[in-house]
Amino acid sequence: xxxxxxKPSRDICQRGTSLTIQCQVDSQVTMMFWYRQQPGQSxxxxxxxxxxxxxxxxxxxVIDKFPISRPxxxxxxxTVSNLSPEDSSIYLCSVEDAGVTLSTQYFGxxxxxxxx
Amino acid sequence: TQLLEQSPQFLSIQxxxxxxxxxxxxxxxxxxxxxxxxxxxxxxxxxxxxxGGEVKKLKSLTFQFGDARKDSSLHITAAQPGDTGLYLCAGxxxxxxxxxxxxxxxxxxxxx
Numbered sequence: 001x002x003x004x005x006x007k008p009s010r011d012i013c014q015r016g017t018s019l020t021i022q023c024q025v026d027s028q029v030t031m032m033f034w035y036r037q038q039p040g041q042s043x044x045x046x047x048x049x050x051x052x053x054x055x056x057x058x059x060x061x062v063i064d065k066f067p068i069s070r071p072x073x074x075x076x077x078x079t080v081s082n083l084s085p086e087d088s089s090i091y092l093c094s095v096e097d098a099g100v101t102l103s104t105q106y107f108g109x110x111x112x113x114x115x116x
Numbered sequence: 117t118q119l120l121e122q123s124p125q126f127l128s129i130q131x132x133x134x135x136x137x138x139x140x141x142x143x144x145x146x147x148x149x150x151x152x153x154x155x156x157x158x159x160x161x162x163x164x165x166x167x168g169g170e171v172k173k174l175k176s177l178t179f180q181f182g183d184a185r186k187d188s189s190l191h192i193t194a195a196q197p198g199d200t201g202l203y204l205c206a207g208x209x210x211x212x213x214x215x216x217x218x219x220x221x222x223x224x225x226x227x228x
Contacts, residue, residue, distance in 0.1 A: 001161070031214040042122075042204060042221040043159070048213070092158050096214045104149065105206075105216060107158030 002027050002095050004108035012114045013083050020079045021111045023093035028073035031096035033105065034066070036089045043092065049076040083115045118143040118209045122219030129195060130227055137190040137203055137222045145207035148188045149216070150179055153202040195226045 003026040013019050023032065032049040046066055047055040055068035070076045080087050090112050094105040121140045129135055139148065147166045151159035163172050165181035165188060172179045176199075178191040192199055202223050206216040 004158075033215070039155075040202060040221075040223055042218045044218075045215060048215065094158075104161060104164055105214075106161065107151075109156070109158050112156075 002029060002097055002106045004093060004095060004106060006093060006108040006111050008111060009109065010112040010114075012116060014116055015084055017083055018079055018081045019083065019113055020077050021091055021093075023076045023078070023108055025074045025095050029095040029097065030073070032070060032076045033094045033096075034068065034076070034078045035092045035094065035107075037092060037110070038089055046078070046091075049078075049093075080113065083113075085115045088113055088115045118145075118207065118217050120205055120207055120217055120219040122205055122222055124222060125220055126223050128225040128227065131196060132194050133226075135192050135195060135224070137205075137224075138187070139189070139205035139207075139219050140187040141207065142186065143207075143209070144185050145209060145217075146185070147208045148181055148185075149206045149208075150188070150190055151204040151206065153204065154200075159202075159204055192224075195224075197226045197228050200224055200226050 005024045007022045034046040035043040037043045045058050046061045047057040049055050049068050049070040051070045065081055067079045090110045092107050092110045094107045096105055123138050149164045150162045153159040163179045168183045168185045170181045176193045180189050202221050204221050205219040
């Protein structure tokens with residue numbers, strides 16, 4: 001299985017600022033995803049990060065608020081822009097292992113964001 | 117839109133008790149995965165079930181995929197405090213995009 005790291009692990013930000021979260025994988029993967037999770041609750045998919053093209057966003061999420069970069073097959077960033085307290089959440093990246101035929105996803109440890 | 121209904125959402129039991137978590141949908145899934153997540157960590161994959169009627173065991177955990185591939189269950193026998201965590205089911209839909217649809221999650225607390 002892929003080993004995934006995220007930076008930062010947590011951050012406290014002021015309203016109106018932005019936070020960029022990095023996701024690094026130890027192997028090349030085709031599919032990378034970004035999720036949001038309220039503590040103790042389930043995961044909501046924000047977008048699929050596509051290498052070499054724009055991310056594909058889920059309903060309710062827009063590029064202006066959540067710009068995503070995917071410069072290569074091992075790295076992606078998610079920026080949460082113009083922060084408000086409602087953006088306080090855990091943000092997780094995941095990858096689909098290229099060696100697996102099923103949609104088996106492996107998750108990073110998450111980034112806990114608190115917006116004051 | 118494909119949905120997964122997971123129940124119960126909260127479960128608090130004594131060590132040694134048995135429990136079952138259910139994941140139901142009106143839609144067919146090509147595969148279904150179960151994850152466990154502990155505080156401060158990302159979800160960790162426990163098992164993937166693919167074939168209708170499939171049963172998989174992982175120590176004291178038994179996973180079953182419904183015959184019609186619309187539902188799944190997780191049964192824990194003689195639960196231990198180490199089983200405490202958030203359990204999530206997730207299904208791969210028919211769109212072949214790699215995206216997973218997650219259930220609401222079950223928070224399990226096993227008291228010693």
